[in-house]
Amino acid sequence: MMTLRPMVVLPPLIFAALAVLFYWGMGRDDPNALPSTREGGPVPGLTLTAFDGATPFTRDDLASGEVVLVNFWASWCGPCRAEHPQLVAMAEEGIPIYGINYKDEPAKARNFLDELGDPYDRLAADPNGRTGLDWGLYGVPETFVIAGDGTVIKRFAGPITEGILEAIIRPAIAKAEAHQ
Numbered sequence: 001m002m003t004l005r006p007m008v009v010l011p012p013l014i015f016a017a018l019a020v021l022f023y024w025g026m027g028r029d030d031p032n033a034l035p036s037t038r039e040g041g042p043v044p045g046l047t048l049t050a051f052d053g054a055t056p057f058t059r060d061d062l063a064s065g066e067v068v069l070v071n072f073w074a075s076w077c078g079p080c081r082a083e084h085p086q087l088v089a090m091a092e093e094g095i096p097i098y099g100i101n102y103k104d105e106p107a108k109a110r111n112f113l114d115e116l117g118d119p120y121d122r123l124a125a126d127p128n129g130r131t132g133l134d135w136g137l138y139g140v141p142e143t144f145v146i147a148g149d150g151t152v153i154k155r156f157a158g159p160i161t162e163g164i165l166e167a168i169i170r171p172a173i174a175k176a177e178a179h180q
Contacts, residue, residue, distance in 0.1 A: 047130040054123035063150025075112035083159035091119035145172040147179040
């Protein structure tokens with residue numbers, strides 16, 4: 001009878017255990033969904049500066065009775081460029097979008113909007129990232145759906161694609177409208 005040595009058996013056992021662990025982990029909730037402690041609560045504070053002559057906004061503006069999207073973006077962000085056509089399309093539909101330019105150079109941010117179009121009803125800058133910290137930002141782009149009473153209904157991290165718009169953003173807007 002042949003005996004197996006531990007060094008022959010151990011690597012395949014470790015591999016099998018890791019494979020089972022990874023398979024189990026993949027079957028869990030959406031791995032791209034980042035938890036947000038802001039959903040269901042009031043909008044956090046805003047520490048913003050003016051953006052190149054654009055109409056800024058305050059926390060009170062986010063609780064003025066209208067559902068709005070708050071979109072954090074930057075000119076240096078590739079995914080922001082990828083999502084921009086969706087923002088422009090939503091703005092053309094009449095969906096109000098408030099933009100926060102995040103840790104960006106003002107001239108580069110203005111060139112970005114001049115090149116791709118400006119979908120923002122109101123726009124401000126977060127040059128030091130303070131508002132991003134207060135809002136729990138993971139990075140840009142991130143979009144928040146805000147109910148008319150200033151409640152954060154949804155936070156979406158990442159670029160808004162056509163599929164995300166239909167599956168996540170529009171239902172969140174409908175929920176925000178019903179929340180009022």
